[in-house]
Amino acid sequence: GHEQRFDYIVVGGGTSGLVVANRLSELKNVSVAVIEAGGSVYNNVNVTNPNGYGLAFGSEIDWAYETVDQTYAGGKPQTLRAGKALGGTSTINGLAYTRAQDVQIDAWEQVGNKGWNWNELFKYYLKSEGVEAPTEQQVADGVTYNPEFHGTTGPLKVGWKSELVNSTVTDLVKDTWSNLGVQHNRDIAGGDMTGFNVFPSTLDTQLNVREDAARAYYFPYQNRTNYNVFLNTEAKKLVWAEDEAGEAVASGVEVVSSNGQTRTIHANKEVILSAGALMSSVLLELSGVGNPDILKAAGVPSKVELKSVGESLQDQTNNEYTGTATKSFDGTSVFVAYPNVEDILKNQTAAVALDVKKKLAKYSQETSKNSVDSVISTELVSSAFDVQYDLIFKHKVPLAEVLVTPSDTSFTVEFWSLLPFSRGNIHITSANSSSAKINPNYFQLDWDATEQVGTAKLIREFFQTAPLNQYFAGETSPGYDVIPKNATDSQWADWIKSGYRSNFHPVGTTSMLPKERGGVVDTNLKVYGTKNVRVVDAGVLPFQVCGHLVSTLYAVAEKAADIIKASA
Ligand code: FAD
Numbered sequence: 001g002h003e004q005r006f007d008y009i010v011v012g013g014g015t016s017g018l019v020v021a022n023r024l025s026e027l028k029n030v031s032v033a034v035i036e037a038g039g040s041v042y043n044n045v046n047v048t049n050p051n052g053y054g055l056a057f058g059s060e061i062d063w064a065y066e067t068v069d070q071t072y073a074g075g076k077p078q079t080l081r082a083g084k085a086l087g088g089t090s091t092i093n094g095l096a097y098t099r100a101q102d103v104q105i106d107a108w109e110q111v112g113n114k115g116w117n118w119n120e121l122f123k124y125y126l127k128s129e130g131v132e133a134p135t136e137q138q139v140a141d142g143v144t145y146n147p148e149f150h151g152t153t154g155p156l157k158v159g160w161k162s163e164l165v166n167s168t169v170t171d172l173v174k175d176t177w178s179n180l181g182v183q184h185n186r187d188i189a190g191g192d193m194t195g196f197n198v199f200p201s202t203l204d205t206q207l208n209v210r211e212d213a214a215r216a217y218y219f220p221y222q223n224r225t226n227y228n229v230f231l232n233t234e235a236k237k238l239v240w241a242e243d244e245a246g247e248a249v250a251s252g253v254e255v256v257s258s259n260g261q262t263r264t265i266h267a268n269k270e271v272i273l274s275a276g277a278l279m280s281s282v283l284l285e286l287s288g289v290g291n292p293d294i295l296k297a298a299g300v301p302s303k304v305e306l307k308s309v310g311e312s313l314q315d316q317t318n319n320e321y322t323g324t325a326t327k328s329f330d331g332t333s334v335f336v337a338y339p340n341v342e343d344i345l346k347n348q349t350a351a352v353a354l355d356v357k358k359k360l361a362k363y364s365q366e367t368s369k370n371s372v373d374s375v376i377s378t379e380l381v382s383s384a385f386d387v388q389y390d391l392i393f394k395h396k397v398p399l400a401e402v403l404v405t406p407s408d409t410s411f412t413v414e415f416w417s418l419l420p421f422s423r424g425n426i427h428i429t430s431a432n433s434s435s436a437k438i439n440p441n442y443f444q445l446d447w448d449a450t451e452q453v454g455t456a457k458l459i460r461e462f463f464q465t466a467p468l469n470q471y472f473a474g475e476t477s478p479g480y481d482v483i484p485k486n487a488t489d490s491q492w493a494d495w496i497k498s499g500y501r502s503n504f505h506p507v508g509t510t511s512m513l514p515k516e517r518g519g520v521v522d523t524n525l526k527v528y529g530t531k532n533v534r535v536v537d538a539g540v541l542p543f544q545v546c547g548h549l550v551s552t553l554y555a556v557a558e559k560a561a562d563i564i565k566a567s568a
Helices: 015-024 102-110 118-128 136-140 170-179 213-217 280-286 292-298 341-370 378-394 447-462 489-499 549-567
Strands: 004-011 032-035 129-131 156-159 195-198 201-204 227-230 233-240 250-257 262-273 317-329 335-338 400-417 425-427 437-439 472-477 533-535
Touching: 004 015, 004 250, 015 032, 015 213, 015 227, 015 549, 032 233, 102 118, 102 378, 118 129, 118 549, 156 213, 170 195, 170 335, 233 262, 233 280, 262 280, 262 549, 280 292, 280 425, 280 533, 317 447, 317 489, 341 378, 341 447, 400 447, 400 472, 447 489
Parallel strands: 004 032, 004 262, 032 227, 129 156, 262 533
Antiparallel strands: 156 201, 195 335, 233 250, 250 262, 317 400, 317 472, 335 400, 425 437
């Protein structure tokens, strides 16, 4: 067949990849190819139904990556869900659109990423967003919003779910949080997320269908002849040309189609890896970019020595609390509470802060030992942990997300720690992506349980607090038989660790950081030691963020596209 050649190849047509491909294909004189392992889910009702959360889990569009047994949390593995489809994980996620706390994006710059701060990223949150203002009815039902925090002309449709209509419960939940010190926040999109809010979704409110990355950044533009998408096509590794000035030069990508045929798609200018936080680092290793010891053991020839690839994996953990109600609530809603450390630990905060401070050195040593050959040194971990400590205890960014969902006569509460300290890694063990061993080390460091236990106790208190307590009929999980009123924190921690799941927010495996600080990509998202390979996806976030990830990833990818255009 004829040779396939494009200026830019984007590997992974997911949340971030389609933003980059779309913006590059705005340039009429360049050609762009997207290589996507999954297919189109435009007509898949498990995707389009905005209330169909979970329907796609375990189906053919869920990668369902397995971790290794989790030593510090009951010895069991966890399933990390991720979308295998055009649109990536945005096609199976929970649609929540919440951003980050301003100081935590400023921290990216503080650790050496010049030009990456909240004010800069804020422009790109707005650029990506096309918000649909709440209706009068939704405002009557408790939606509040500040237009200055939102973009109206971006490709990504954002809006509030119609089920808000006739909701009677918003004020009950809001006032109960308020009585616990978690105050109403009019709009959490402007850099301060703490408090209670009725949050928007990635949603096409006109059609009432999920707004995923493909609906936002591909389908309306699919007639552009320079925007090419290869579906059901899996990237195997990068193909290299001769080095230039000591840097590795990618000349294309080896791919395999669904019929099993292997071929190379050629890149004139650049290859952008957007295969997600769990696969972009794997593709780098399969291409010889990584720790030479790991590559050797896997039988992959080394091309660029970059030992930090696949390290610094950070995820969050999620638990469920349930109870019953004395009456039926119609019109379920989308509320979020973002309590900070003082809301959760109350008068224990100062003592816990001191305790954690004392433990940081030990935490750093243990975490450094997790990284292969201790390539992320104790000093490096320690400097990252100092930043996180300050975010938690000094800046008091949100520490947990709590989603209270009343439906019929029950309450379901999902909650997760936003800033655990534990870190792990992902590395290949053979020349095949499926050999990758994923280890987030959930709950390795005891702060992570402290954080989640504190939130669980706060939720129990929430249902004992007015005005909602008058409608609370009893706790079903954990239940007072399992966790009695005077239970110790260690009893609570056992319950947390025996029933948690991943929160599906892995970041950090290809961190944007100075090379000497354990970075994989520089501030232009270019992989160290390469001339023309970038990573643009959740893996480049050097730290966890307090909001759900997609809003921030769309913004990061928008900025990345501008950077790539400027360097062309
Ligand atoms: P992805 O969107 O995962 O894109 C990676 C793409 O690369 C995929 O399309 C994949 O198929 C493709 N790919 C991988 N390997 C290859 C290969 N070898 N060759 C070719 N293609 C490949 N975030 C929110 O903001 N709100 C939420 O409510 C929310 N809920 C979530 C619920 C679940 C169940 C999950 C799993 C995540 C949730 N998240 C949520 C997180 C968020 O959706 C993800 O962090 C985000 O979509 C990741 O974007 P990405 O660009 O990094 O990767």
